[in-house]
Structure formats: C-alpha cells, structure tokens
Amino acid sequence: MNIPGPEPRTDGGVGAISAAGGLHNYQRWLHAEYGPVVRFQLPGAETVVSVADPVLLEATAHINKRPERLFDFLAPFFEAGNLQVLPVDEHTPLRRLLLSVLAGRPSHERHFARFTAMATALADRWAEQADREPVALQKDLTALTLRMICEYALGGEAPDPDGVVAAFEEVLTEYLGRLYEVAAPDAGEDRSERAARALAHLRSTVDLIVSAHGSADGTDKSGTDKSDLIGALVEAGEGPARIRDTVMMSLLAAHHTTGVAVSWTLHLLGSHPEAAERVADELERELGDRAAPGYRDLRRLTYLDMVLKESMRLYPPGPYGARETTETVTLGDYEIPAGATVFYPFWAVHMNPDHWPEPEKFRPERFTPEEVAKRPRLAYIPFGLGPRSCEGAALAMVEAELVLAVLLKRFRFVPVPGHEVVPIERFVLWAADDIRMTVSPRT
Template sequence: MRIPGPRHQEDGGLGAIAAAGGLHQYQLRLHDAYGPVVRFQLPGADTAVSVADPVLLEATAHLDKRPEELFAFLDPLCEAGNLQVLPADEHTPWRRLLFSVLAGRPSHERHFARFTELARELADRWADQGRDGSQPVELQRELTALSLRMICGFAFGDADVGTAAGTDADTDVDRIAVAFEEVLTEHLGRLYQVPRDDPRSTERAEEALAYLRKTVDRVVAAHRSGDRTDRSDLIGALVDAGESPARIRDTVMMTLLAAHHTTGVAVSWTLYLLGRHPDAADRVAAELDDVLGERAAPDYGGLRRLTYLDMVLKESMRLFPPGPYGARETTEDLTLGPYELPAGTTVFYPFWAVHLNPRYWPEPERFDPERFTPREAAKRPRLAYIPFGIGPRSCEGAALATVEAQLVLAVLLKRLRFRPAPGHEAVPVERFVLWARDGIRMTVRPRE
C-alpha cells in the first residue's frame, strides 16, 4: 500500500516547510491532512516517512541508526565523528558511559546542592525585581543561562568554567551561550538554505566554535594534570575511560548544547502555562507548602513527593516538547502497519504531533496535568508520550534534565508567583528546540 502524502516538490519541500512556519508546524498540518503515517520531502533526507501513532511507533523502536545527512549540521561540533550518527558498535559503549554519569543517583546527589544554590540565587534576584515593580522577566534567556551554569558544573566538576577560561565565571557562561547560538544559527541556516544577510555570519560562527573548543580543552587539561581528586563529573568519567581528547571534547560540547537548551526551555514553558492557569499554580504552591514546610527547596529524595509538580512538568512537555522531533533510518525492510518500508528509509518521529494525537489525548491542546495520574497514564500506549525520544538513541540526559527541571520549578514556585506580561503571547517556533519566537515574558511577584 502506498503511503499518503503531498505531491513531489522541486525544492525538496523547503517551500512548504517555510510556508507552514517551520518543520514542527508542517508536521502537524501533514498529519492532520493525511493521517498517522505520512510520506513527505525533508531537506537532508529527500523523502521521509513520519509516524504520529504511538502503536505504530513500536515497530520502529529498535532502530539504532540516524540519517547522516539530516544531522550533518552538527558535524562542526565534533572532530572524532558526529556523536549523533555514530555506528552502533561505537555508540553503544559511549552511551553506556554517559548513562553511568548522567542517569546515576550518586552523581545527581553530588551536584544537587550546587544546583539548589544556583536556583535560589535566581529566585532571590527575581523576588527583588518583583518588589520594586521592574519590567517583566524574560524566562527563556534567564533559564537557559541557569541551565547552562548547572550543566557546566556537572560536566566540569569542581573546575570553575570561568577560571578555566581565564575570565569571570558568569561572563564566561554567558559567552558560551552566545557562542552556541552563533554556531547553531549558522549551520541550521545552511540545512534549511536560509539566506544570509550578515556577511560575517560564517566568520563569527567559526570564531565561536574555536572559543567553545578552547574552553573545554582548558578544563580537560586540568583533569589530565593530576591535580584533581574528583572524577565523578562527566569529564572525569571520560578521562578515566580512556577516551581520546577529541572524543571527550565532542561529548562535552554536545552535552552542553543539548542540556542547556532543553531544560531551560522546558521550565520556561511550564511557568508560562502555570501563569495562564492559576488554579494549577495554586495547587502546585499548596503541594510545595505541604512537602517543604518552611524550607525554601527540596532535598534530592523530596522531589519524589512532588507528584503534582511532576504531572505539571509532563503536561507542559507534552504541549511544548523541547525537542520537537527525531529521526532514524531503516537498515532492512520494515513492516509498519499496512505499509512496507524498504531499507534506507528515513523514519521521522514528530514528537509534537504524537503528543497532540486526539485519539490518545482528548482535547489535545488543553492544559490538563490530570492526564498524568497513574490511572490515566495506564490507559495510553507506552509511546504516546516521548519528550526524550525512543529506543537506543533516546536522550541519555533525560533523568538529569528531569531532576534539574523539577528542582528549579520547586524553588521558584515556592517563592514566587508568575503571570503573563500584559499584551504578550508566547509563540513557539523551531530553533533546534521549541523556542518562543519573541521570548516568554512574565511578571514575577513574591508569594504572599
């Protein structure tokens, strides 16, 4: 049976994607028009098959190969081979090593106090702004910067990123964030053939990439010097495993890139939704008061008691998944429901379309944390909710990202109340993650 989809376009689908406002919006339109399985053209893959039904996704969950051309825009960040498309024999041991650090409770607990300190510093600053009636805060910028500070500590251990780079720590973290934006904007623009208005964009991206590599190299050198006693951070684990300097640098670069974007954006959208749904915000505040009492922040074990906060975070990532899509490539013929996919087919995972599939999510665009009670969750297929991807190429940092997001939300919402800035509406757009086009601006006030 032939897979339905739009007619062939000479521009490879670029025009249709641009007209829809980005690939994620295009996916929603495609599945609305053609059903749960759609054939479409995709830059970097020519033709792909998009699957928005969680039951059919099960047949693809074993796939362990990513389409190389589709992820080629990340090549400049890697010198020992693009980590997103490593062959399985290289990817599996590398993934196992990352899990030993990123998904382990001991490493989470070791960094938890520092994470808490950073979150409380932001809450203090926002509380002061709220008291003096300052302008609304821009959540995305501030929270991605916070996430970057957290992941820098996790990756670099007790090495201060500012000291390692020869600068003030806060200034350097800001520089790292700007540098990633320069590199991503340049190379994503090449993938989607975006016209360049700035003749220096390529030069600036190259300078930014050189700066990022130099910063990581200095910290790696500190680890290798023999002066360090702590080996529980990411670089320490990679050094102890005997990874090459290039692979260590690549791993740290990709981890910093993925972690600071996704966690900061997830928390931003969650606060935005709570600001628009004060009843849910009241329930979160009541839970925090009940669990924490007079304490300003939970301990690591206490996160598990914040069950409604967890439901709110999950519902937010359903409505605004930080990474809106993924992709795999079949290495042999695959049966997908009534369709046959030949070897070499690009299988596209439209996370946003999966999360808005009305068959499994009634009134899919409505914010309702009650969807994630154990009873309701048990009614849905396993892959109806996939914010971190599926299978052997899913996000290795999912557990760490969840801990960070829950902690930051708990600290901020215990102390503060958020409301949408008058006249401002957050509009999601594609920018490596599901970003708000004009930011997410909210007024902040201390809780009474």
C-alpha cells in the first residue's frame, strides 16, 4: 500500500517546511492531515517516512543507524569521526560506557552539591531583580545548565570555567548558524576564526584534564571511578581525540536541552497557578525549611516529576529524531524499504489524541503510575527511543528537577503581560523571543 503524503515539490520540500514555520510545525500538520504514517520530502534525504503512532513505532525501535547526511553539519565538530552517526560496532561499546557513567547514581550524587550551588546562585541573582524587571528564562537557564554540564563533563577541574563556557557558546553559535543559515551581525571569516580558536581552546582544556587523570592509553594514575566521565574514558583506553569528541558531544547534547525543559515547565506553571501551588505545597511538605532538596529527596517529589514530564510532553526539548533502515521494515499496512529515513516526530507523537485525550491541555496527572500503565510504551519519548536514545536522560531529569525545586521553593512566576511565547526549532524547541516572566519571593 502506498504511504500517504503531500505531492512532491521541485524545491525538495524546503518551501513547505518554511511555510509551516519550521519542521516541528510541519510534522504536526502532516500527521493531522495524512494520518499516523506519512511520506514527505526532506532536504538531504531521499525516502522519508514519519511515524507518529507509538504502537507502529515499536517495529522501528531496534534500528541502530542514523542517516549520515542529516548530521553532516556536525562533522567538523569532531576529530575521530562524527559521534552522531558512528557505525554500530563503534557506537555500542561507547554507549555502554556512557550509560555506566551518565545513568549511574554515583555520578549524580558526586556532582549534586555543585549543581545545587549553581542553581542557588541563579536564584540569588533573580532575587535581586524580583518584582522589578522580568527574567529571560531561556537565556539564564541555558547558561546555568551549560555550567552544570561543564562541571559534570570536566569534573570541576577546568582551569577557567567561565572561559570554557564562553568558548563553547562561540562554537555553538557558529555551528548552529551554519545549520539554520542564520547570519550573525559579524558573519564571515572573523566569526569562523573565532569559533576555530574557541574549539581549539576547548580541546586543549580537555587534554589538560585527561593528563591529570593519566595517559590516554588507559594507564590510570588517579584511581578514577565510574562517576567520572573523563576518567571512565581514560580507563577504557579511548584515544585522546575520541575523549575530546565525547566530552564535546556531552556538552552539545546536554547544554540547551535541560535549560529549555526547565524554561517550558516554568512557562506552563505560570499560566496554571493551581499546579504551581501544588508543587510549592509538595516542596514545603518534603523539604521544610531547607531551600534545596538533597539527592535522595528527589524521589519523593512525585508531583514535581509529573509536572516536568507533562511539560516535556507538550514541549519536548528535542522535537524529533531520525534513523535509517538497513532492511525492509513493516509498519502496519506499509513497507519501508532499506535505506529509507524513518523520522520520529516526538512532538506529534506526544500530541496524538488516540493516546493523549485533549492533548493541548496541561494535565500533570497524566503521569500517575495508573495512567502511564494505560498507554503504549512509546507514547512518551522526550529522549528518543531504541539504541540511539539519549544516554544522558537520567542525568537531565536530576538536573531539571533540582533546578525546578530550588526555584519553585523560592519564587512565584508570572507571565509578562503582552509577551507572546512562540515555539521555534533551533536544534531544540526554543522560544522565538525567549520566555519572559516576573519572579516574586514566596515568603
């Protein structure tokens, strides 16, 4: 059976995506118009099939290959090969190593106190401007989460943390500018040269930290453990270039995603004050006079957890993903040939009314254990699915819940009147003119 979809266009689909206001919006329109399985055009890919039905997605969950052309823009970022499209035999052991660190409780506990100090410092700064000028949530929170992931990935050992953060922002601006063809005011050779210098600075910083752990041939000099990302890479015998690449990928993947997840959550709570008060009541009940939770407290913040998950359903930080079939895949009545790009429209999956009644509404109670048990496993996929899903998912949830707890224990958030929040896609689901809110102390 032929897969439904719009008629092919001579521009390769660029015009349709642009007219919809971006690929994230185009995906939602496609599935509303043509159903759960859609064929469409995407620059850089030949056969593209998008799947928004969580039951049908199960047939694709084993796929362990990403389409290389769609990730070409990141290739210059890496030295030892584009980590986003590593072949299976290289990717599988690296993923296993990353999960042993990123998903492990020891590494979360090791960095939790520093994460708490960073979140508290932001809250202190916001307290100084409370009730006066609005805060720009995404600007401040992505800066916070970049500092947090630098602390995590570099072990707090970077000689100039602020310089590392500035260098990474320089690199990220250049590479995302290439992807979205956004011209900076100083676009041109100067910007490219600055980005190249910043990238070299980041790599040399990682080299200094690696040398402190031991030689990159696996000879460990510091008794590293599995809570230390660089130490684990050194211990596994990874070469210097692969270690640098892996640290850079961790910064890239974790920087914007956690910050925007927290931003969208505060945005939704600002327009749902009853939910915000319920979170505050839970924090008061569980934390008492303490301004921040301990690591073990997070498991008791069940309503905060539901609020964050519902926010990531409505505004998934990464709005989509992609895989490439290596054999024919059957999806219901359709057959997807080998070599096709299978598109995962996370936002459209999360808005599928068959599994999310009144999907546009903010309802944290959708994530009670009883409600979760009623839905297909892949109805909620903010961190992707299968063997290429996000290795840092558990770490991201710890960071996000900690930051939310610190901020919501201390402040009320009120939307700025007249400020329109428009989701756009800039590698993550961003807000076009940030999310501006007024903060006021709870006490």
